[in-house]
Amino acid sequence: WVRLSKRIPVDIALDVIPKSVNLISGINATVTIQ
Incomplete structure (x- = not known):
């Protein structure tokens, strides 16, 4: 089996965006929903 990641537009x-974080279009992110 090969695990494929799925892209879901959201x-x-x-x-608040910390100053140490650079937000760039097209980068990957790991999201945790609480």
Whole structure:
């Protein structure tokens, strides 16, 4: 078996963005939903 990642388009709104974080279009992210 080969595990394939799936791409699901979502809209994300961030309240606070730390200055140490560079947000660049097209980068990958790992999201945890709480």
